[in-house]
Amino acid sequence: TVIHERPSNPGAGDEDRPIGFGRIQRKEDPRFVRGKGHYLDDIVLPGMLHGAILRAPVAHARLVSIDTTNALAHPKVVTVITGKDLLGLKLAWAPTLSADVQAVLVTDKVRFQGQEVAFVVAEDRYAARDALELIDVEYDVLPPLVDARKALDPDAPVIRDEIEGRTDNRIFDWEIGDKAETEAVFASADVVVSQEIVYPRVHPAPMETCGAVADYEPVEGRLTLYETTQAPHAHRTLYAIVAGIPEHKIRIVSPDIGGGFGNKVGIYPGYILAVVGSIVTGHPVKWVEDRSENLMSTSFARDYIMQGEIAATKEGKILAVRTNVLADHGAFNATAQPTKNPAGFFSIFTGSYDLKAAYCTVTGVYTNKAPGGVAYACSFRVTEAVYLVERLVDILARKLEMDPAELRLKNFIKPEQFPYANKTGWIYDSGNYEPAMRLSMQLAGYDELRREQKEKRARGELMGIGVSFFTETVGAGPRKHFDIVGLGMADGAELRVHPTGKAVVRISVQTQGQGHETTFAQIVAEELGIAPENVDVVHGDTDQTPFGLGTYGSRSTPVSGGAVALVARKVREKAKLIAAAMLETRPEDLEWEKGRWFVKGDPSVGKTIAEIAMGAHGTVALPEGIDGNLDAEVTYDPPNLTFPFGAYICVVDVDPGTGHVKVRRFIAVDDCGTRINPMIIEGQVHGGLTDGVGMALMEIIEFDEAGNCLGGSFMDYLIPTAMEVPDWETGFTVTPSPHHPIGAKGIGESATVGSPPAIVNAVVDALAPFGVTHMDMPCTPARVWAAMQGRARPP
Ligand code: MCN
Ligand code: CUN
Incomplete structure (x- = not known):
């Protein structure tokens, strides 16, 4: 391991222009900074028509009737497509990336607010949208299921009643680890702490929303589909299978993408509708969603309710972690993840510690909410795993009255233990955790910060210091272990x-x-x-x-x-x-x-x-x-995944009068093995840390009792700006991957994975004088204030 301290933000004008790895400026930036990027909505084809989707205003309702007469009479409307039309084409339901099906347009029942009900194709975007209001739909409203905890109650409404024989909302039960061994370790441990930890539903909210331009050429039977997609080849194969168009006659073009963050992995009804619209009208059809459509209907992230437990000796040797998870997948199981991993890579909840045992169960359930679940720089749900274990370690540190950084240092997997086989079946390729932790403490001036905190506490000021350490598992395959709908990951x-x-x-x-x-x-x-x-x-x-x-x-x-x-x-x-x-x-x-x-x-x-x-x-x-x-x-076909890691320290100040949290400093030390372009890596880290501030303090997609989405616009779904984030302080260590051709590990999601626990740990640390040991994200002023009053939630 090589340890470096490079000042963050070294600034532009870096003259270093190596042949090969190094800090060179991005080749794509001249076109982006000059406004010459070519995004989906920039695509204009001759004769192109525009599509708009009518969406359900309620979360759960039987569809009684749709009358499109008035919409069709609109002078600029070319066609209106309903679920009934799609039934005739055998396209009303499309397979998801998780072996479920999803309604392209509602045929029987609305299952979440914002679900796709009808598709209007018109001469321009305005006419298409105007015509949506001319469609008459009659709904028979049903009681919605919005609380995942009630999804398995015997009297819960059955959301997927179109599936023959289905009588409940259970999607899957999954377990990993050794239950008996873990029980034995817990039974003999000196100290056990338990905590319910909720990772709320959040949304990747990329700057560019999702969209498609479909161009079906009937003579040769060729489909050219311009799409906002992170996975063009996988999409093409799926369209070939679903639509029956020969694969060699389908061309998927993914132009410049204005942010994906996992939001653009899946296939959305709008993409399929653009294709159907083009086939039906004989013209190219463009469909681009607006911000509310993006927030309300496309792939969300997280929504995990985790019961966590950690066992240790009284000297602070961590022995085991165990957890039961209730996973809210919304109305259709449309998470984008490897087939064998219904909870993604959540089983890395064993973290960076040398455990004797670990065990977890995950139960996936349907609710009347938008589908999705694997998105927002999550490394296939490593976000949830790292948040769980890093919160538990902090709660344990409090219980043992130990410093949280010291407790982590005491329990790290040692360098000589790599490659390390953890208790849930992962082989960590390489790691050297202590130097990364020590470097972050040194960059932070950790001891000095603790001294400052002590003085401030004595004066009644609320300062918190939060530590997190994470190990990620990124870079799937090998193909023999990982596939998406049967396509091996190579x-x-x-x-x-x-x-x-x-x-x-x-x-x-x-x-x-x-x-x-x-x-x-x-x-x-x-x-x-x-x-x-x-x-x-x-x-x-x-x-x-x-x-x-x-x-x-x-x-x-x-x-x-x-x-x-x-x-x-x-x-x-x-x-x-x-x-x-x-x-x-x-x-x-x-x-x-x-x-x-x-x-x-x-x-x-x-x-x-x-x-x-x-x-x-x-x-x-x-x-x-x-x-x-x-x-x-x-x-x-990679022989294994790569296991990047990092040590993060966050310093917050909490306003005792309002509960407002200010992130004063954030120190991030990352190790992604061989570094190709340090400037790009820093950009990835800065972006991910900003995501972390958003999730920890501001972002949440909530639903009211009627199933209304309360995060459907940027007025309600708050994302951080430069105002809410500090100047990031970054450092790095280099521990190459032994099996990767150039020794590189992934970095694109590290900071989003590692930062929320550091921030929440800091907030909880600041609130220690009030006896607070845990609070759920986002730590908004109202929630922090409630926690200071000893309440779980604001009134
Ligand atoms: N890199 C490097 N040296 C390394 C590792 C990576 O220089 N050792 C560089 C890579 O070459 C690449 C970048 O860092 O240019 C990110 O690389 P990698 O970690 O391989 O991640 P991916 O390129 O596969 O990006 C995916 C990841 C994911 S899954 C999400 S979600 C996310 C993220 O990237 N979405 C993003 N970062 C994003 N950044 C932007 N700007 N926009 C998104 O949508
Ligand atoms: Cu989980 S978001 Mo990225 O893997 O596309």
Whole structure:
């Protein structure tokens, strides 16, 4: 492990322009900062029509009738599609990514507020929206189920009564770990603490909402679908299966994406409706949702009610963790996650500690809420896992009257224990936790902060210091263990080096702001020794890129990054053979230096990659079996996931009069193994920390008793701005992944995973004088104030 302290925000004007890894400015930014990005809504096709969705005003209701006569009479309306029409096309229900089905348009019953009821196609967006009000729908309102805790009550309304034989709202029961062993450890432990910990429903709320432009060409039967998607290839295969259009006649194009955060993994009814609209009208159809539609109907995140318990010796040796989880999946099980993992990667709730036992059960239930569940930089629910264990460790520290940082240091998995097999079946690839924790404490001035806190407490001021330490599991596959609807999680890469030595690399993952056009070029640059600006990265078009499963769970660098490194190495080896032919020598007599093969012992005689590329395409007599190009392709199936980690410290001040929490400082030390572009990594961390402030202090999607969504606009669903966040203080350690081709681990979700517990731990620490040991997110002024009065909730 190498330990660095790099000041955060080193500023622009960084002159460092390495060939390969390093802090280079993003290649995509010139187009974004000049307003030349090309987003979905920028797409305009000749003859294009516009779609709008009529949505249910209630959460649970029998559909009695729909009358579209008046809407159809609108002069600009071309067609109106209802659930009945889709039944005729066998498209009323579509498979979800979790082996359930979801209604594309309501045919029988409304199951959440905002659900899709009818689709209007008109000449322009305004007419389409106006016509929605001309549709008459009669509903027979039913009692809604909004409290997941009541979902399994015998008298609960059965939400999915369209499924034959279904009499309750249970989706799945899942368990992992050794129950008996864990019970035994708990029974013999000196100290056990328990706490109900709720991770509320939140929403990724990307800046760009979801949308699609469908262009069906009937003569050849070709569908071109422009979509806001994080996984173009997986989508194409699913459309082929669902719509029966041959896969080779479907082209998915994912243009510039204005943020995804997991919101753009699934297939939404609107996408399918745009396709149906195009087939029915013979015109391209654009559908773009508005902000409320995005917040109310697309993939939410979390909604886990966790009963947690932690067992330890009285000296503070943590022995075991156990938890029962009630998972609210909404009206359809549409979470985007590997088939074998109904609770995602939640089973990493064992955290960064060397436990004797661990056990968990997760029960998934239907409620009258929007579907989704795996989104918002969650690393497949590592967010919930880390929040659970890091809150429990803090509660334990309080009980034992130990410093929370010391308690963590005492229990970390030791460097010599890696690769470490935890109690729920993960093999942590590499880690060195103590130096990261010590570095964060040093950057924070931890002891000094504790002294300051003591003085302030004596004066009645409320200052809190929160610590969290996390280990993530990111980068699924291998394909033998992980699939999405049967598609194994591996990714392809194709690399072409053109005659003049300029390269194009084609990848199957999708950038939504993470800077792949820069970092993937840097991987090729590092391996081939050519400048990153001479490598173009192509993604987001199934006609232009090799098959692969797409971007989520921070898998791009771990999987696709591995593919890109390996394809570049393949090109380098091919270049060696061609160079040998050009130099009339044997390949084994050549040696590599960045960018060039040369003759051992005679460095002046050699060929650069550009010269070799020209040779390959030229008239040089090529060795047997070598084609006349400098191209290669690979599909990379990773042997394991990668396990990045980090140590976070948060300092808050709480206003004793109002309960307002101010995040004064935040120190984040991350370890994502080999760092490709430190500037991009810092950007990812800054963004994720900001997410954390949002979730810990502001964001929540709640429902009233009637099932009305209370977070359907940015007036109600508060997201943080620069005003609510401090200047982030970052540091890092480097513990490479032993199995990844370049030693890199994912970083895209680390800060979102690691920061909420640090912030909540800080708030609870600030409220210690009131005897508060836990409070649920978001720690809004009203809730903090209530906690200070000894109440669980504001009145
Ligand atoms: N990187 C690096 N060195 C490493 C690891 C990563 O330089 N050791 C770089 C990568 O090359 C890439 C970026 O950091 O440019 C993020 O890489 P990675 O961790 O592989 O994550 P992904 O690219 O797969 O991005 C997905 C992740 C997820 S799942 C969510 S959710 C999220 C996140 O990224 N959504 C984002 N960060 C986001 N950032 C932006 N701007 N927008 C989103 O929608
Ligand atoms: Cu869980 S959000 Mo990201 O994995 O796309």
